[in-house]
Amino acid sequence: EAGVTQFPSHSVIEKGQTVTLRCDPISGHDNLYWYRRVMGKEIKFLLHFVKESKQDESGMPNNRFLAERTGGTYSTLKVQPAELEDSGVYFCASRGRDGYEQYFGPGTRLTVT
């Protein structure tokens, strides 16, 4: 069974540019989560999808971040415009409807210069 995949693995962009991160959850997993860790800090929750609906987006830092999950399959996280403080590793995780374990992807390392 394929795990959670994320693309790209690493992205370097300039301040003010736009970047879109993609997450493909484990097939059939209704729940999809985005997290991020900025340099030297802890892993922080961003938002939670149940299928295509946003269940909880309390962790989204500001309106420069937009997450979508059209069709309830893969998800994208767009940062527009990117700021220096957005640099960090963005993790995606998915969970099955009846399970409690979250399966994490390898993360996307975002560097804003």
Add this chain to the structure above:
Amino acid sequence: LAKTTQPISMDSYEGQEVNITCSHNNIATNDYITWYQQFPSQGPRFIIQGYKTKVTNEVASLFIPADRKSSTLSLPRVSLSDTAVYYCLVGEFGHASGGSYIPTFGRGTSLIVHP
């Protein structure tokens, strides 16, 4: 949310047993204790979860005393590949539906296994 406290780092040698203790004094009745492992350049990986007493799987054991205010992750006979960061999480994580629980990751314990 129950706050957890665990050592920042630990060192061990191959073949030894490693015990990492996590304190969670204000754990709630419905809270479960979950441990994750994270290798460099990877996302966290679920290791084990428990509610009380002892839980064992092929990777580790989890010991939880009666008052549940702490828990100990035990890794038997560690190898170099067990070098990782280990996170202790507490919350309503064990319900079948998962509910709206969002895991809160602290700093974790950085375990380094030496040859």
